[in-house]
Amino acid sequence: MNADAWKTFPNAPLPGTRICATADAPTTGVKSFDIDGFPLILVASAEGLRAYVNACPHQFLPLDWRSSAILSGDGDLLRCSNHDAGFDACTGAGIDGFAQGCALDPVPISVHEDALLIGGPSEN
Template identity: 35%
Template sequence: MHDAWRNYANAPQAGATVCSSHLIEEGTSRCLEIISKDEPFPVIVTRIEGEIYCYVNACPHQYLPLNYRSNSIISSDKSRLLCSAHGAAFDSKTGNCLTGAFDNLDAIPVFEDQQGNVCIGPLPT
């Protein structure tokens, strides 16, 4: 997994809580903000086939949030995240761009802790 997400000025630290894992139901996505360094850090969290995936909520085309025009950003078959500003599609499990010549979404490693929260990875030792 690439660590490009760490290059954002207000990237959260490992162990930061993203949300309660029960908020991320199977086949859904949520656009959330983590407060880091007193600034909002926008993320997309989705659960596909039981696994939770997290990405920086910034389309590599113009760095607008994927939910810029609509909160409905997951395809009906749940396999793609869609940019509501211009329609770019990204693989839900990898963040890889499936349309156009855009870069991929910046993936963020996450894990579920014992309290039932989604947290920024890597797993604590």
């Protein structure tokens, strides 16, 4: 998995770009964002908050294109609403169906004051 693959997507935001106020980030479940044409999905789990490019690697459609109910009840599996591909919610690894052999592209995030930002602490 290439940790910088997200930077190759069209309209990829620069490190330091604001995603949302920390109060607007999900504490459970998922929430998708369009950051000036860049599709992002935040996943809240017991492991913490994760961010991925909201594009199924199978056909690059948003995971939640047909339904926003894409996280399993136990919070462990993201399921593409288009192809039923299953991804580990904490790692993005493809673990079921069309997702096997591929992965979601992770996007580093960090908190600065009251905002959630694109990029890790060393990038902002």
